[in-house]
Amino acid sequence: MNDVILFEELAGTGGRRIGVAMLNAEKSLNALTLEMIRRLDAQLRRWAADDAIACVLLRGAGERAFCAGGDVRAVRDAIVAHREEDGPIPEAVTFFREEYTLDYRLHTYPKPVIVWGHGIVMGGGLGLMVGASHRVATPATRIAMPEITIGLYPDVAASWFLQRMPAKLGLFLGLTGAPLNAHDALIVNLADHVVALDGYPELLARLTDTAWSDTTAPNHAAVTALLNEMECATRAALPMSNVERQLVAIHRLMNRGSLAAVAQALAETRFDDPWLQAAAHSFAHGSPSSAAVTWEIYRRAKHLSLAEALRMELTLSVNFCSKPDFREGVRALLVDKDRQPQWSRRTLAEVDQAWVDSHFASPWDAQSNPLAALG
Numbered sequence: 001m002n003d004v005i006l007f008e009e010l011a012g013t014g015g016r017r018i019g020v021a022m023l024n025a026e027k028s029l030n031a032l033t034l035e036m037i038r039r040l041d042a043q044l045r046r047w048a049a050d051d052a053i054a055c056v057l058l059r060g061a062g063e064r065a066f067c068a069g070g071d072v073r074a075v076r077d078a079i080v081a082h083r084e085e086d087g088p089i090p091e092a093v094t095f096f097r098e099e100y101t102l103d104y105r106l107h108t109y110p111k112p113v114i115v116w117g118h119g120i121v122m123g124g125g126l127g128l129m130v131g132a133s134h135r136v137a138t139p140a141t142r143i144a145m146p147e148i149t150i151g152l153y154p155d156v157a158a159s160w161f162l163q164r165m166p167a168k169l170g171l172f173l174g175l176t177g178a179p180l181n182a183h184d185a186l187i188v189n190l191a192d193h194v195v196a197l198d199g200y201p202e203l204l205a206r207l208t209d210t211a212w213s214d215t216t217a218p219n220h221a222a223v224t225a226l227l228n229e230m231e232c233a234t235r236a237a238l239p240m241s242n243v244e245r246q247l248v249a250i251h252r253l254m255n256r257g258s259l260a261a262v263a264q265a266l267a268e269t270r271f272d273d274p275w276l277q278a279a280a281h282s283f284a285h286g287s288p289s290s291a292a293v294t295w296e297i298y299r300r301a302k303h304l305s306l307a308e309a310l311r312m313e314l315t316l317s318v319n320f321c322s323k324p325d326f327r328e329g330v331r332a333l334l335v336d337k338d339r340q341p342q343w344s345r346r347t348l349a350e351v352d353q354a355w356v357d358s359h360f361a362s363p364w365d366a367q368s369n370p371l372a373a374l375g
Helices: 034-049 072-081 090-107 124-131 158-164 166-176 182-187 200-209 216-232 242-254 259-268 274-285 288-300 306-322 324-335 353-358
Strands: 005-011 017-023 053-060 065-067 113-117 120-122 134-137 142-144
Touching: 005 034, 005 200, 017 034, 017 200, 034 053, 034 090, 053 065, 053 200, 053 216, 065 113, 065 124, 072 090, 072 306, 072 324, 090 124, 090 306, 113 124, 113 200, 120 124, 124 142, 124 158, 134 182, 134 216, 158 166, 158 288, 158 306, 166 242, 166 274, 166 288, 182 242, 200 216, 242 259, 242 274, 259 274, 259 288, 288 306, 288 353, 306 324
Parallel strands: 017 053, 053 113, 065 120, 113 134, 120 142
Antiparallel strands: 005 017
């Protein structure tokens, strides 16, 4: 059996067990494949139904990454091989439907789920982490949603969770792909705890020693208290927060009424801060179509539930796969690696509302949407 994901159960107190899942593709920074998605989802369902499992712990192999995102190269390969002129690409529908179903399962899981979000956490990896009940970062955590650089948009429920950040910070992150450190992640509610780099063995030991309850709420509380104790011992190791320092500046940049005005501000402002400089550069070189759709998502998703947001994202992702920028962005960054994407619309002025709206046109009605059962 392929070992791209490994499962084990650790004996705890009172006959209870801790389910541990490890993404095991260290060379690819644990990029999330369809096989990983399917096997993890199936195991989570089994553990949810097993009364002896008190909580679940999810981590990535190696020291570099929890998960660097979905396996977008495989999705692109399916797009390139697709010969039909019209209609959704079946492989894309399958990948995103199953990925978003897994994300929803994590958000709604009936037991505590701890994600050890060490190292790189991007794209699909963040989709896994943000859905957990207990999201653990370390001083080495680096979070980003850099989809604008590959002609995509922030998905895996980002249309839902980016709305919940202060001062239009979620819009800024979606448009620029700006990275977040562990301190930033606490502030923007993408992490709940920051513990020491070498804290994983202690976490396992303390989970196996925990006095588990037969009901869910006390177990959630026990995990929170445990992680809080570990965090208090390492609080001095928190890196300086870019978000905390620049939150007012970000709000002023994003609060200009139109994407064109935001783009002008990012292009014309002389930033002294290297983090903001890098964010402006990323926006300037990203896909204009992705920027325009991300702006529209932020407007449309304001009042959506999690399930509604994921259904909208499935439509968006399938439509992005049928348009040229996603396959061109992946080519430039991950296939040929020339970092010179030739976007279908080279400037925002070339992106009209009809083109933006076409990304939201669902190939399904409400009843036939592959995610209709969510929620």
